[in-house]
Amino acid sequence: MLRDLRRALSRERVRYGAADRTLFAHDASVFEGGLSGPICFPESTAEVQDIMRIAMQHERSVVPRGAGTGLTGGAIPLGAPIVVAMTKMDTILEVDIANGVAWVEPGVVNLDLTRSLSELGFNFAPDPSSQQVCTIGGNVANNAGGPHCLAYGVTDAHVLAIEVVLSSGDVVTLGSVRGESLGLDLRGAFVGSEGTLGIATKIAVRLSKNPPAVRTLLLSFSSMRDAAQTVSDVVAAGIVPAAMEVMDREITNAVENYVGAGYPRDAAAVLLAEVEGLEGGVEIDSQRIVEVAQSNNAKSIHRAESEAERALLWKGRKTAFGAIAQIKPDYYLHDSVVPRSKLADVLESIYEIGARHDLMVMNVFHAGDGNLHPILLYDGRIAGELERVHAAGAEIVRACLAVGGVLSGEHGIGVEKQPYMEEQFSSDDLDHQERLRRSFDPMCRVNPGKVLPEGHSCADIQALRSIPTGVWG
Amino acid sequence: MTGPIDLLLDPEALNGCVQCGLCLPHCPTYRVTGEEALSPRGRIKLMREVQDHGAPVTKDVLRSFETCVQCRGCESACPSAVPFGHLIEQTRASLVREGISRSALMRIALKALEFPRLLRLGTAFLSIANRMKLIPKQLGLPARLPVRQPAIPSTGQDVFLFTGCVMDAWQRDVHAAGARVLEAAGFGVTPTNELVPCCGALHAHAGLSDDARRLAEKAIRGLSGDDRPILVDSAGCGASMKDFGRMLDTEEAKAFSERVFDIGEWLANHLDRLPEVAPLDLSVAIQDPCHLRHVQRVHETTRAALSPFVSTLIELDDDGLCCGAGGAFMVLEPAMAGSIRDRKCASIERSGADVIASANPGCSMHLADAGVKMMHPMELIDRAIAAARA
Amino acid sequence: MTRAELAPTDPVLHSFAAELGDRGLVSIAGRGTRWSAGGEIAPGVQILRAPTGIVEVSPAEMTVRVRAGTLVADLNDALAEVGQRSALPERGGTVGGAIAVGEDHLDVLGRGRVRDSVLQVRYVSAEGKIISAGGAVVKNVSGFNLPKLITGSLGTLGAIAEVVLRTNPKPSMSQWLVSCDADPQLSFNTLYRPSCVLWDGSRTWVHLEGHAVDVAAEFDGLRHVGKFEPADSPPELPAHRWALTPRDAASMTSVEGGDFVASIGVGTLWADRPQAATPIDAALNVVHQRAKSLFDPTGRLNPGRAV
Structure with a gap:
């Protein structure tokens, strides 16, 4: 089988050394149970087809992978599958302004795409915090969001068509760059499927026009409740800003240590709000946001005065997770979404749950979407800390679900949030999700053991996890 | 393959x-x-595997x-x-100690850096050999090495100009330009010449930590009994000497490191002392040497110092990604250094600049080798001042 | 929380599920505005209607929960009362029908796609069970995206009972413009975010929405493109929808045998005759067939109709 793979690709693009297998057993999540088989670096659709066919011949699974920045273990190989690293397929194939579309390979880095479009006056709207490193293929797999998805929608709304290698080895194109075609939206089903329905080899993304005017407001508050209320009131007032992001005091200080962007260190919460559009409307909306903030006791109101200041503020916001290691070596992150009007209450519960479990909790989140990112800090070297983190995490998830929230807004389920799926969905619901999965991949050969919880998943997760090292000989 | 290390x-x-x-x-x-496995995250993970879990140091x-180019862009x-x-x-350093690194071989090669005369003699020899096309191209030597260059004269006692090893042998004209610019700003310059034969940067990068410490101590001794600033026109050397304090962890070393400035950094702080002249009619893109941008973190000062002297300054669009030179890296890993350079060259191409300014000899040589028109920022300032005087 | 508690409690949904049952051929009818889409229903099929009623309008959440049998017009009226609107097209039909067909509003550039606006869908399965898919919040990647699969499935995978839709604030100003001498593509390129740009081979219509000051500024920007005048409404659309690339739609000058209207930047075109059918790719068809057999193993949902 290794021989087959190496014949199809090349010796140096099929790795099976201990070092590579260790590295590809992980992504950016804390999950430790991965076990990688050979790692392939295809350079073309045809090579991905070859890999898929060889895998099926040998009754092996495959796991696609982008930059490995996923936070829920979606790219972690279970049961020593072939890892298909898409990082070498990183060409922007065509930028077609007349059709408002760009065709890219899945390994293209999100920010690289937006940068290459900027000269033409366009961007790729989804801007996850990891956008400087994450790939478009990974964005498709996770239906990635980002701060600016409040106004423009998540990845799904910006992907027109996807060339996919199915588990059969066949290549199909889901969706189309032509006008709305009716019929089953297999493209929509594929986006956000966490690499379980097939391997994307080309993606047509929609180009968005750069806004003529942008206004960035940095608002600070003496209480988290005031900040959360401001967010809710802004939307209730009929304003949809491009982004509304909140950070609490602790995370703001960690971020400020790194970027020095001028975030106020003494506020209980800071709100970064951005309005985009035409000059007149932007002025009106930002003024109204200021008024809403004032009526919610804003402590300070500041407008970014230059593009450089704006960029620095965003750099701070987007590197927030990484900055956490200044405080504790490990963190565990949730991604629940709650109704906007419940934000203030849920945040209070989250801090209370953290305190009860003697854990430091920080919050940095896409407030406009109600998408929370409670971060539980811990030191994995201290016995018992991780257990407390899991216990607190479970309580936080339940608190979010109890107010009508969902498990994940943009990070996906992966392996880490699988157990909670049964708290959001009935077994019938999950059974239908599995039918969707099997419509594409009847044998569950692509990224097995993800998303659906045990008992529902195509594959037996325990069996996948217990495959001994050295199974590949 | 090894046992636990x-x-x-x-x-x-x-x-x-x-x-x-x-x-x-x-x-x-x-990136390339x-x-x-060839990323900082991967390297750290493998360090953990080796140090914490006893994983063997395999070929991979x-x-x-x-x-690792040691550009420190990841930092x-x-x-x-x-x-x-x-x-x-x-x-x-630990791999050298265990005798499983090619760095042990590097030690022999780097020994030459401590003997300036030998180095200059070798350079003259290499230059002639190179021009006779006797040196294989993949060694990455600059196309035209100097055969012989006049020494930098001492013009006063205000500042030291660090001349170093390879750069003094191969790019002494950059030192000369830097010295003239400093003089134009009214600073009397003492070249360090034999006082400090080599800063030991390449030794430190190769993990030859004993050699690096020995050379650092030698440098500190050579310039002791004096608190004059030490100006450096090679970003790699400057970064290394600014790190002596941490590396040796002595009061003397810390005091020494406090005296070290990149020459651009120094001039940016004394812009008012430079003559006001008409800028050169050139569009110049700045290629930030990694050890200026990511280690010393004073790359903005290059812009401040240079901008009055050229008509157009352009930023490259690659976030200061390394050019692939990396000191000895371009010789040890020529293929990868070439791929990395290709990215940089593409960015340079997009910038449309006439000249690329780099404050590090390694970057200059590496990029010039790919046909890029390279100049040190000091050469540009020097030329603008000379043009005004002519 | 136990799994039983996760099932929806609304008795109206349960009686709809009971009515649909787990055997016999069934079809859900809305108002029949797209009744022939996907083929004619086989004879002898029991025709049911989905439950009606708006369950909850939440302007601060930008969502609405509505039962599938509700008229789109009624939904839009209720939303307008709180200053909101939906992405569904108003053509006399029901919410469930609009979602089963999945056709976008003419102003899709301003309102977003129907597919993207369906946050949660509750449908009755071929086994007569109520299935919840998606979530009632504006952002959600928890599990497989069944709402996407159901939207546009013409009722062949499940009978839509209730949905949660994303809504948006109603713009304070709306203005249609028309020009006889403006290039449609240039008009589109000149505008920042038009809600709609139409082209019929000689005239260009533009729909501007938003703050009055922005609408005025966009109008002003069009002066360099052509002579635009206010219009009361968009043109009449011919009956058949075509899907073209946006470039082809914009460069269309005539369609054999009648009039046409093309949506610029979208690629939808309306003509007097249907677009020549393109055969479905065989490998893709395998996925379609597998989905149908997994969701409706006995073929009882909308027999005769295929996506």
Whole structure:
């Protein structure tokens, strides 16, 4: 089988050394149970087809992978599958302004795409915090969001068509760059499927026009409740800003240590709000946001005065997770979404749950979407800390679900949030999700053991996890 | 393959990495290969495997460690401030100690740097050989090495100009330009010449920590009894000498490091002393040497110093990604250094600049070798001043 | 929380599920505005109607929960009362029908796609069970995206009972413009975010929405493109929808045998005759067939109709 793979690709693009297998057993999540088989670096659709066919011949699974920045273990190989690293397929194939579309390979880095479009006056709207490193293929797999998805929608709304290698080895194109075609939206089903329905080899993304005017407001508050209320009131007032992001005091200080962007260190919460559009409307909306903030006791109101200041503020916001290691070596992150009007209450519960479990909790989140990112800090070297983190995490998830929230807004389920799926969905619901999965991949050969919880998943997760090292000989 | 090895890495530094991956796009070797093993996150993970879990140093692991350019672009990108440069230097030092690194061979090669006359003689020989096309191209030598150059004269006692080893032998004209610019600003210059034969930067990068310490001590002794500023026109040397304080951890070394300035940094602080002249009619893109941008973090001063002297300053669009020179890297890993350089050249091409200014000899040689018109910022300032006087 | 508690409690949904049952051929009818889409229903099929009623309008959440049998017009009226609107097209039909067909509003550039606006869908399965898919919040990647699969499935995978839709604030100003001498593509390129740009081979219509000051500024910007005048409404659309690339739609000058209207930047075109059918790719068809057999193993949902 290794021989087959190496014949199809090349010796140096099929790795099976201990070092590579260790590295590809992980992504950016804390999950430790991965076990990688050979790692392939295809350079073309045809090579991905070859890999898929060889895998099926040998009754092996495959796991696609982008930059490995996923936070829920979606790219972690279970049961020593072939890892298909898409990082070498990183060409922007065509930028077609007349059709408002760009065709890219899945390994293209999100920010690289937006940068290459900027000269033409366009961007790729989804801007996850990891956008400087994450790939478009990974964005498709996770239906990635980002701060600016409040106004423009998540990845799904910006992907027109996807060339996919199915588990059969066949290549199909889901969706189309032509006008709305009716019929089953297999493209929509594929986006956000966490690499379980097939391997994307080309993606047509929609180009968005750069806004003529942008206004960035940095608002600070003496209480988290005031900040959360401001967010809710802004939307209730009929304003949809491009982004509304909140950070609490602790995370703001960690971020400020790194970027020095001028975030106020003494506020209980800071709100970064951005309005985009035409000059007149932007002025009106930002003024109204200021008024809403004032009526919610804003402590300070500041407008970014230059593009450089704006960029620095965003750099701070987007590197927030990484900055956490200044405080504790490990963190565990949730991604629940709650109704906007419940934000203030849920945040209070989250801090209370953290305190009860003697854990430091920080919050940095896409407030406009109600998408929370409670971060539980811990030191994995201290016995018992991780257990407390899991216990607190479970309580936080339940608190979010109890107010009508969902498990994940943009990070996906992966392996880490699988157990909670049964708290959001009935077994019938999950059974239908599995039918969707099997419509594409009847044998569950692509990224097995993800998303659906045990008992529902195509594959037996325990069996996948217990495959001994050295199974590949 | 080896038995368990203690890399002697600081556990706190090693644990500072949360594996978020934000470093990946800033790592030149990851950028050109897309391979986790050739990324800072991958390298740290493998350091942990070796140090904490007794994993053997296989061929792949060694490749991961030895292919690091040590540009330290990952440090600027790391929100958790993981000191990657120190981790990789220590890793290499431990591998040298265990005798499983090619750095042991490097020791012999780098020995020459301590003997300036020998180096100059060797350079003259290489130059002639090179012009006779006797040197294989993949060695990456500059196309035209100087055969003989006049010494830098001492013009006063205000500042030291660090002349160093390879640069003095190969690019003495840059020192000369820097000295003239300093004089134009009214600073009397003492070249360090034989006082400090070599700063030891390349030794430190190769993991030859004993040699690096010995050379650092020698440098400190050579310029002791004096508190004059030490100006450096090579970003790599400047970064290394600014790090003596941390490396040797003595009061004397710390005081020494406090005296070290990049020449651009120094001039940016004394802009008012430079003559006002008409700028050169050139569009110049600045290629930030990694050790200026990511280690010394004073790359903005190059812009401040240079901007009055050229008509147009252009920023490259690659976030200061390494050019692939990396000191000895371009000789040891010529293929990867070439791929990394291709990216840089594409960015240079997009910039449309006439000239690329780089404050580091390694970058200049590496890029000039690909046909890029390179100049040191001091050469540009010097030329603008000379043009005004003519 | 136990799994039983996760099932929806609304008795109206349960009686709809009971009515649909788990055997016999069934079809859900809305108002029949797209009744022939996907083929004619086989004879002898029991025709049911989905439950009606708006369950909850939440302007601060930008969502609405509505039962599938509700008229789109009624939904839009209720939303307008709180200053909101939906992405569904108003053509006399029901919410469930609009979602089963999945056709976008003419102003899709301003309102977003129907597919993207369906946050949660509750449908009755071929086995007569109520299935919840998606979530009632504006952002959600928890599990497989069944709402996407159901939207546009013409009722062949499940009978839509209730949905949660994303809504948006109603713009304070709306203005249609028309020009006889403006290039449609240039008009589109000149505008920042038009809600709609139409072209019939000689005239260009533009729909501007938003703050009055922005609408005025966009209008002003069009002066360099052509002579635009206010219009009361968009043109009449011919009956058949075509899907073209946006470039082809914009460069269309005539369609054999009648009039046409093309949506610029979208690629939808309306003509007097249907577009020549393109055969479905065989490998893709395998996925379609597998989905149908997994969701409706006995073929009882909308027999005769295929997506």
